[in-house]
Amino acid sequence: MMPEHDRRTFLQQTARGGLAVAAGAALAPGALNGQEVKPVLVVDRMNPLAVFTKSFQDRPIPEVCRIFKRIGAQGLDLTVRPGGHIDPKDVAEELPAAMQAAKEAGVKIFFLTTAITDPDESAYKLLVTASNLGIKKVKLGYYRYKKFGSLAKEMDGIKKRLAAVSKMARPLGVLPCVHIHSGSTIPSHGTQLYQLIKDFAPDEVGAYVDPQHMTKEGGVDGWRQGLDLLGPWIALSSMKNFAWERTKRDKQGQQRWRTINVPVADGVCPVPEYIAALHKLGYHGVISMHSEYKGRHSFKRLDTDGCIEQTEKDIQFMRQFV
Numbered sequence: 001m002m003p004e005h006d007r008r009t010f011l012q013q014t015a016r017g018g019l020a021v022a023a024g025a026a027l028a029p030g031a032l033n034g035q036e037v038k039p040v041l042v043v044d045r046m047n048p049l050a051v052f053t054k055s056f057q058d059r060p061i062p063e064v065c066r067i068f069k070r071i072g073a074q075g076l077d078l079t080v081r082p083g084g085h086i087d088p089k090d091v092a093e094e095l096p097a098a099m100q101a102a103k104e105a106g107v108k109i110f111f112l113t114t115a116i117t118d119p120d121e122s123a124y125k126l127l128v129t130a131s132n133l134g135i136k137k138v139k140l141g142y143y144r145y146k147k148f149g150s151l152a153k154e155m156d157g158i159k160k161r162l163a164a165v166s167k168m169a170r171p172l173g174v175l176p177c178v179h180i181h182s183g184s185t186i187p188s189h190g191t192q193l194y195q196l197i198k199d200f201a202p203d204e205v206g207a208y209v210d211p212q213h214m215t216k217e218g219g220v221d222g223w224r225q226g227l228d229l230l231g232p233w234i235a236l237s238s239m240k241n242f243a244w245e246r247t248k249r250d251k252q253g254q255q256r257w258r259t260i261n262v263p264v265a266d267g268v269c270p271v272p273e274y275i276a277a278l279h280k281l282g283y284h285g286v287i288s289m290h291s292e293y294k295g296r297h298s299f300k301r302l303d304t305d306g307c308i309e310q311t312e313k314d315i316q317f318m319r320q321f322v
Contacts, residue, residue, distance in 0.1 A: 190226015241267025
């Protein structure tokens with residue numbers, strides 16, 4: 001982790017650089033004739049869209065690449081973890097083949113979703129392979145909240161584990177990114193992720209923001225405040241949405257609720273405002289469509305073909321904003 005004064009200098013320089021890019025202006029044609037010059041702000045608002053491959057793991061990677069290309073995605077958020085599209089033990093052999101398949105289909109593997117939480121031999125092999133192939137970002141695995149009353153201590157321990165992973169990844173040029181996931185995970189919301197990574201430089205640990213999970217834990221404005229705090233560190237974003245569903249009352253008579261995954265346009269998270277906040281922070285990077293429409297947590301228990309169809313609709317909806 002960087003000393004505090006170095007970290008502040010880094011962030012100031014990064015902010016100045018971002019402002020300089022945002023302030024880039026083209027001269028109006030009349031300027032050469034002595035007329036008033038009106039700067040024209042030039043900002044590329046296009047965020048490339050990837051699709052998370054979790055719901056498509058029953059299809060081979062070359063087929064998945066072709067499908068994603070057909071439905072309008074620019075690439076993949078590829079699962080390289082136990083039970084994923086590629087098992088970590090096979091990464092050296094299978095990831096280069098996946099890269100070739102993506103290239104042939106005209107899409108890109110933007111980043112990898114992994115189960116890495118600590119710097120072990122398996123993690124190093126995965127990161128080396130990713131680095132050699134030009135994949136510069138990975139999503140880390142999850143840290144669990146274990147015991148009520150111990151959160152501060154648990155967070156201190158996670159900071160040390162993140163520092164160790166960052167120390168291993170940084171010489172390889174790969175950025176480890178921490179995903180926000182609601183529930184009994186650390187972090188479960190944006191402010192908590194800020195508390196975890198605020199002493200790291202943005203090129204040491206990245207923030208992987210998630211509109212669904214951030215809205216679950218901060219539905220009115222907590223999601224936006226989390227983005228505000230995390231601005232310099234935001235390196236990845238997902239896109240998925242949810243609704244609250246009434247369930248049974250418990251034995252005390254308390255009404256209980258659960259969340260279900262719904263199409264991006266139909267959920268609680270205000271997608272236009274979320275994307276606008278990302279753009280205001282200067283984030284124009286990849287957005288991963290999560291398409292988690294299988295199983296009991298989905299509005300419908302879709303099969304793979306159904307997930308493909310719904311993902312295409314979600315992508316069409318997103319193109320209004322990105």
